[in-house]
Amino acid sequence: MELQELQTIWAEYDRKLDRNLHLNMQLLRQIKLDKAGSKLSSLFYYKITEMIILAAAVIYLGSFVSDNWGKPQFSLSAIAICALFVVCFVYDVKQLSLIRQVQRGFNAAIAPLQKKIEQLKLSIVTCVKCALILLPLYPLLLLLAGKMVFNVDFLEPARRTYFLSNAAVAIILIPLAVWLIAKLSAKNINNSVAKTLLMGSGWYQANAAYRFLGEIEKFEQEA
Amino acid sequence: MTLQANKDQFLHLIQHNKKLIFKVCNTYCADAEDRKDLVQEVIIQLWRSFEKYDNTYKLSTWMYRIALNTAISFYRSDNKRRSNTTSISENIIEIPNDDTSVELNEKITLLYQFIGQMNKLDKALMILYLDNNSYKDMADILGISETNVATKISRLKQYLKQQFTLQ
Numbered sequence: 001m002e003l004q005e006l007q008t009i010w011a012e013y014d015r016k017l018d019r020n021l022h023l024n025m026q027l028l029r030q031i032k033l034d035k036a037g038s039k040l041s042s043l044f045y046y047k048i049t050e051m052i053i054l055a056a057a058v059i060y061l062g063s064f065v066s067d068n069w070g071k072p073q074f075s076l077s078a079i080a081i082c083a084l085f086v087v088c089f090v091y092d093v094k095q096l097s098l099i100r101q102v103q104r105g106f107n108a109a110i111a112p113l114q115k116k117i118e119q120l121k122l123s124i125v126t127c128v129k130c131a132l133i134l135l136p137l138y139p140l141l142l143l144l145a146g147k148m149v150f151n152v153d154f155l156e157p158a159r160r161t162y163f164l165s166n167a168a169v170a171i172i173l174i175p176l177a178v179w180l181i182a183k184l185s186a187k188n189i190n191n192s193v194a195k196t197l198l199m200g201s202g203w204y205q206a207n208a209a210y211r212f213l214g215e216i217e218k219f220e221q222e223a
Numbered sequence: 224m225t226l227q228a229n230k231d232q233f234l235h236l237i238q239h240n241k242k243l244i245f246k247v248c249n250t251y252c253a254d255a256e257d258r259k260d261l262v263q264e265v266i267i268q269l270w271r272s273f274e275k276y277d278n279t280y281k282l283s284t285w286m287y288r289i290a291l292n293t294a295i296s297f298y299r300s301d302n303k304r305r306s307n308t309t310s311i312s313e314n315i316i317e318i319p320n321d322d323t324s325v326e327l328n329e330k331i332t333l334l335y336q337f338i339g340q341m342n343k344l345d346k347a348l349m350i351l352y353l354d355n356n357s358y359k360d361m362a363d364i365l366g367i368s369e370t371n372v373a374t375k376i377s378r379l380k381q382y383l384k385q386q387f388t389l390q
Contacts, residue, residue: 006383009330010353016331017242 036212037103043205044099047092054089058082064148073155074147077140084130084137091127095120095202102209111217117210124203125184132184132197135177139166233273237266240286246354247287250338250346251294265293280363287356287364291347330387337386345379352376 061082068074098120102113134141143163146154154163183193198204237244244265252258268289276285338349344365351361358376362369 002384003380005330006334006353006380007355009327009334012327013331013334014242017245021241021245 032212032215036209039205039209039212040099040103043202043209044096044103046202046205047096047099051089051092051096054085054092058085058089061085061144064144068147071153073143073153077143080137080140081134081144084134088127088130091123091130095123095127098123114210114213114217117206117213121203121206121210124201124206125198128197128201128203129181129184132177132180135180136170136173138173139163139170142166229273233270236273236282236286237269240283243283243286243354244290246350247290247294250335250350251297251343253339261294261297264297265290268293281360283356284360284364287351291350291364295343295347333387333390334383337383341379341382345375348372348375349379352379 061078065075065078065082068078098116102116102120105113105116143154146152146159152159154160180193180197183191184197244262248258248261248265252261269286272285272289276282338346341349347365348361351364356364358369358372361372365372
């Protein structure tokens with residue numbers, strides 16, 4: 001057994017060890033990617049459901065506007081609410097696109113995927129901010145609900161006082177809405193108010209996927 | 224340096240040198256469970272010595288010293304552990320479509336087997352020698368003279384040559 005042959009054998013063993021360690025890293029990456037992927041899958045279907053509901057609402061409001069075109073208190077209210085729903089729908093389309101890009105790009109480097117998830121999270125937060133705009137606009141929803149469900153007009157003299165008292169409350173809600181929207185800023189995103197506001201928005205799934213990808217990136221940087 | 228920075232630096236060190244740790248532990252422990260324990264023990268000892276690391280020594284010298292000392296003590300302290308060697312395929316995962324020839328795979332297994340039959344100091348010498356460490360570094364790590372290293376290596380090469388010839 002010459003020295004050269006010994007070194008060849010040992011070098012081959014070294015190579016096997018390298019491949020084994022590389023395989024371990026691949027397996028670990030795959031496990032974390034599967035976890036990230038599963039979080040994003042559930043978010044994907046959640047957004048699809050949300051979009052179906054928004055689309056149905058926009059179509060119904062559109063029909064309502066055309067039926068009540070001559071009554072500006074209803075048509076303008078419906079248009080305002082519809083506009084917000086359309087904005088949320090557009091954001092949902094963007095979010096779905098980002099989710100798909102991340103899911104298709106799992107073989108790519110982690111950092112670009114993380115950036116896309118960051119964009120996704122930002123988009124989700126913007127959607128929640130849009131929903132918060134509805135808070136001081138709730139009298140419009142009251143007006144529309146009154147017409148759609150009970151066929152009553154809350155601006156009729158007999159019911160006007162009720163509507164105006166709600167409008168007064170809505171004015172008070174403006175600073176509350178502004179405060180809540182401010183709570184959703186980047187620096188406040190981890191406080192309890194923001195966490196409560198983001199519940200059910202899909203933010204947690206996106207954040208969980210982001211965390212798993214972060215763990216992979218950390219391993220890959222150390223390897 | 225803060226504790227977190229220290230920890231990050233240590234983890235980085237372990238990641239970059241995990242092959243060294245695995246090689247030592249594979250050589251000294253035939254049993255898979257014992258090997259896991261030994262790997263943990265080596266990492267613990269490395270962490271304990273991390274703050275005392277003197278950078279006049281090479282990092283690899285420092286790591287080999289601690290890993291080998293831990294492995295030798297670990298080996299010595301448990302007389303009930305099985306001393307039979309296992310084939311290398313049980314020590315590392317066989318990768319499908321491995322392009323290593325069958326003959327070379329068999330030689331790896333045999334080399335491992337023969338190293339496994341050596342005494343603890345000879346095992347250490349063999350690992351260090353096959354990892355292309357200089358005689359000076361080997362002497363530093365093991366605390367013996369360079370002449371002693373050279374003599375032992377020559378004897379061990381003869382031994383391996385005989386063993387392979389007998390196969």
